[in-house]
Amino acid sequence: MKKYDFLVVGGGAAGFFAALNCAEHRPGLSVAIYEATPRVLSKVKISGGGRCNVTHYCFDPRQLIRHYPRGSKELLGPFHKFGPQQTIDWFKAHGVELKVEADGRMFPTTDSSQTVVDCLQGAVQKNGIELRLKALVETIEKIDDEFIVTLKGGEQVAAKTLMLATGSASFGWNVVKKLGHKLIEANPSLFTFEIDHPLLKGLPGVSFPMASAELRSTTASFVQEGPLLITHWGLSGPAVLRLSAFGARQLAECNYQAELFVNFEGRLKSDDLYEILMRCKDQDAKKKISSVNPLQGPRRFWEAILEFCGFSPNKLWADATKKELMKLSELVTCFPFQIIGKGVFKEEFVTAGGIARSEIDFRSFQSKLIPGLYMAGEVIDVDGITGGFNFQNAWTGGYLAGISAAETLRP
Ligand SMILES: Cc1cc2nc3c(=O)[nH]c(=O)nc-3n(C[C@H](O)[C@H](O)[C@H](O)COP(=O)(O)OP(=O)(O)OC[C@H]3O[C@@H](n4cnc5c(N)ncnc54)[C@H](O)[C@@H]3O)c2cc1C
Numbered sequence: 001m002k003k004y005d006f007l008v009v010g011g012g013a014a015g016f017f018a019a020l021n022c023a024e025h026r027p028g029l030s031v032a033i034y035e036a037t038p039r040v041l042s043k044v045k046i047s048g049g050g051r052c053n054v055t056h057y058c059f060d061p062r063q064l065i066r067h068y069p070r071g072s073k074e075l076l077g078p079f080h081k082f083g084p085q086q087t088i089d090w091f092k093a094h095g096v097e098l099k100v101e102a103d104g105r106m107f108p109t110t111d112s113s114q115t116v117v118d119c120l121q122g123a124v125q126k127n128g129i130e131l132r133l134k135a136l137v138e139t140i141e142k143i144d145d146e147f148i149v150t151l152k153g154g155e156q157v158a159a160k161t162l163m164l165a166t167g168s169a170s171f172g173w174n175v176v177k178k179l180g181h182k183l184i185e186a187n188p189s190l191f192t193f194e195i196d197h198p199l200l201k202g203l204p205g206v207s208f209p210m211a212s213a214e215l216r217s218t219t220a221s222f223v224q225e226g227p228l229l230i231t232h233w234g235l236s237g238p239a240v241l242r243l244s245a246f247g248a249r250q251l252a253e254c255n256y257q258a259e260l261f262v263n264f265e266g267r268l269k270s271d272d273l274y275e276i277l278m279r280c281k282d283q284d285a286k287k288k289i290s291s292v293n294p295l296q297g298p299r300r301f302w303e304a305i306l307e308f309c310g311f312s313p314n315k316l317w318a319d320a321t322k323k324e325l326m327k328l329s330e331l332v333t334c335f336p337f338q339i340i341g342k343g344v345f346k347e348e349f350v351t352a353g354g355i356a357r358s359e360i361d362f363r364s365f366q367s368k369l370i371p372g373l374y375m376a377g378e379v380i381d382v383d384g385i386t387g388g389f390n391f392q393n394a395w396t397g398g399y400l401a402g403i404s405a406a407e408t409l410r411p
Helices: 013-025 042-050 061-067 072-081 084-093 113-126 170-179 238-246 248-253 270-283 299-308 322-333 389-408
Strands: 002-009 031-034 098-100 105-108 130-132 137-143 146-151 156-164 183-189 193-195 207-216 221-230 234-236 258-263 335-342 350-355 373-375
Touching: 002 013, 002 146, 002 389, 013 031, 013 113, 013 156, 013 389, 042 113, 061 072, 061 389, 072 389, 084 098, 084 105, 084 389, 105 113, 137 170, 156 170, 156 389, 170 183, 183 248, 193 238, 207 238, 221 238, 234 238, 234 335, 238 248, 270 322, 299 322, 322 335, 373 389
Parallel strands: 002 031, 002 156, 031 130, 156 373
Antiparallel strands: 098 105, 137 146, 146 156, 183 350, 193 234, 193 335, 207 221, 207 258, 221 234, 258 335
């Protein structure tokens, strides 16, 4: 039976990073990656709209963990050891320069995910790591001090230490369940909200630089701020994607039917907007209401919300009643929508849920139940919001697991 020092199950970001860092830390170890499909790093390839958002420009671990709806507490220590700075340095040392965009997302300077794929695959080859494709692992057992791994078809191999980096693939969960680890139910995260509302009908493409949105489900409520985008199907943009992540479980529980209250003017309160509107009424009395947009939001939105509130296009500020302006202020700053379903966000997608965090030692990403078994990336119950945080979780866990495995294999 073939025997490895460190066998990684799953050829994605976390698996590659673990194998590479193990092999680089202790050259000479026999390290292998077994991948079920005919292709490795397929998510890296399609990530970030084909550009791969590798990490985020955020170097304070206490700030960084705030971007993880699940796992923030547990990631604080690991991020002190291997965070975005170490990721930037690692890729630079391996020939990939990263650049930062205005919103903090970091991409390869080539703007191509292929650069990252080539880098990782090249390093695997250089370090003599065995890469086996179409190798679907069906069961893993620990017998005495060894892991016995059975592939589809019946072939068996052995390993002294083993890494589970099977992501969110269903054939990965099956292996985990048989190992006896507790699984937290998997739900999608990072999606847009499907909303059918007359206000949004004529406004696809309209965006707001800083809105605030509150999600209310039957069990919890969440508030997020940030850019907001109206789409053909409802609402998208960073504020919505963050809400979808923080409310992933609650939204799944209520089958993606929930109330959403949007403040299109960010933090502006209804009373303050009312004062602004009353000033317009004084100063622009003879002008049409539709021609003077006092909002930060675009004119198209101003016209649409006036129409929704029943203002005729030619109505003058002088003719607007206090009651009408009060109602308008209330709706702009707290517009009630009904979410009727989950939409898609093509640039990034992640699964909330996975192996229970309480069963993982986050100093080394090692199982607390089975010594020598490591796990990192999307297979564990950790996920981040959009912006490079999910790959950072994979790099951090992969690095610490790989180094720990290399250390435990020290003669
Ligand atoms: C469209 C899209 C875009 C994204 N863009 C970004 C982005 O720009 N930035 C970001 O931070 N995150 C992004 N993400 C999220 C990110 O891709 C994931 O969080 C990350 O890839 C997780 O890495 P992983 O190694 O844990 O799992 P995966 O990349 O899913 O790799 C797991 C691998 O294990 C294999 N496997 C599973 N079970 C078995 C088995 N039993 N035997 C053998 N092999 C097995 C699978 O085939 C797979 O290749 C994106 C995700 C998607 C879907």
